[in-house]
Amino acid sequence: xxxxxLKPVGRICAITVCAVLALAWTGTNAHxxxxxxxxxxxxxxxxxxxxYWLPENPPYGPANLDSATIQEIxxxxxxxxxxxxxxxxxxxxxxxxxxxxxxxxxGAEAGSAxxxxxxxxxxxxxxxxxxxxVKDGNHAPIHYLIDISxxxxxxxxxxxxxxxxxxSISHFTLLGGAAAAPVPEPASVAVWSALxxxxxxxxxxxxxxxx
Numbered sequence: 731x732x733x734x735x736l737k738p739v740g741r742i743c744a745i746t747v748c749a750v751l752a753l754a755w756t757g758t759n760a761h762x763x764x765x766x767x768x769x770x771x772x773x774x775x776x777x778x779x780x781x782y783w784l785p786e787n788p789p790y791g792p793a794n795l796d797s798a799t800i801q802e803i804x805x806x807x808x809x810x811x812x813x814x815x816x817x818x819x820x821x822x823x824x825x826x827x828x829x830x831x832x833x834x835x836x837g838a839e840a841g842s843a844x845x846x847x848x849x850x851x852x853x854x855x856x857x858x859x860x861x862x863x864v865k866d867g868n869h870a871p872i873h874y875l876i877d878i879s880x881x882x883x884x885x886x887x888x889x890x891x892x893x894x895x896x897x898s899i900s901h902f903t904l905l906g907g908a909a910a911a912p913v914p915e916p917a918s919v920a921v922w923s924a925l926x927x928x929x930x931x932x933x934x935x936x937x938x939x940x941x
Contacts, residue, residue, distance in 0.1 A: 764885040766890070768874055768889065784871040784875075785872070790873065800875060810905060814901060815831040815833075817833040838891075842891055845887070856909055860878050861905045863875055865902065866892070
């Protein structure tokens with residue numbers, strides 16, 4: 731076999747490995763944004779594009795809704811707490827270490843917004859369905875239940891325009907049904923692909939020395 735034709739193969743493999751790893755790095759740091767706009771007009775959250783429920787008072791008072799009640803309202807069962815955040819305490823739930831929540835959002839009215847960012851490399855929510863429960867104190871609507879099952883678990887959640895002009899986000903909770911089968915991050919797939927190419931390069935070099 732012509733060695734002159736084989737000589738560039740090692741260089742091509744090396745370039746390919748670098749490109750794959752670069753794509754892996756980009757994939758872990760370029761997640762999209764999922765917006766949830768709770769602005770109310772004439773008593774209705776007209777900006778919400780997701781399916782939602784507004785439990786009324788009565789029969790649902792200002793007390794926090796538990797999982798059983800949320801199941802009853804939404805018709806989804808079972809539902810489990812995945813992640814809860816509020817402005818004054820550390821996050822809780824099985825995914826407490828997977829997301830970081832910032833309630834001090836630049837340009838937003840105090841108490842009306844939150845940014846939830848996925849921690850790259852951590853487990854992420856893959857449940858179906860996923861319900862976002864947003865709670866105030868006594869301002870109508872007291873409770874928001876929003877179906878965000880089309881959220882991929884890694885997009886940054888942006889909560890905006892909740893209780894403008896009075897009230898604020900007391901806390902929010904992500905609840906989910908059964909967990910889906912884990913899907914490897916693009917970075918993991920890319921790294922394994924790169925390792926495969928490195929192995930191929932080593933095998934090629936050993937073969938070349940024997941030719």
